Amino acid sequence: MVEAARKRRGRPEEDALFDRELDHLPPEARWREWMHRVEATIFAASEPVGRETLAKIVGKSCSIDHLIDDIREELRGRPYDLVAVAGGWKHLTRPAYADAIRAAVGGGEQPTDLTQSEVLVLMCIAYFQPITRGELSSFFGKEVSRDLIGHLRGAKLIASGPRSPTPGAPYTYVTTKEFLLEFGLETLRDLPDFEALEDAGLLSKEKLLAGDIPAGLGSVEDEIEEQADVVGDRDEQE
Structure with a gap:
């Protein structure tokens, strides 16, 4: 419990050390790094990631919507996409590859069976x-x-x-x-x-x-x- 309290107290300090703005980078490199942060965070999350969460890892002047648009543009030819669902964004494979995924690894989570x-x-x-x-x-x-x-x-x-x-x-x-x-x-x-x-x-x-x-x-x-x-x-x- 003491360790947990110590970790909680340390979070504001850790947050202060995290560079959201990246002012030392030229604009193009800064935007690219923000894109990578957002995509990595969504990729690692098991649930859709909301706007408020993503705002913690990019600069205050950054448009989350424009960032997502640029990421999706780069994923246009890939078999997966960033999808807006349940109030956030989530990495999902494209429906065209559903049969291939089922053939390779099975159906994964089954849809809810309803009468x-x-x-x-x-x-x-x-x-x-x-x-x-x-x-x-x-x-x-x-x-x-x-x-x-x-x-x-x-x-x-x-x-x-x-x-x-x-x-x-x-x-x-x-x-x-x-x-x-x-x-x-x-x-x-x-x-x-x-x-x-x-x-x-x-x-x-x-x-x-x-x-x-x-x-x-x-x-x-x-x-x-x-x-x-x-x-x-x-x-x-x-």
């Missing part, structure tokens, strides 16, 4: 959060079980949100960072547009509220999952 009903409930939470289990049950005209909610929570796709102002103050449910990671979304704003799904015949709000599962439900899930592919190879199609 059709769980996908539908998850979709409702994503679009209408924060929402209570009672409100979800009203949407479908039948009870949404605690077991179903528990499975989505166990998969870390949803979490408890603020208590509802309705009688009894039940907990609401919201999607999580893991939900964004699972479907390759940077923020909830990247969810497929609800009205566009209706126009495409993939989802009917009336049927959804009535509790009828639309015939195109599987396509809705595919539409959400395809966000990861769009993020991964959008530059290749430009």
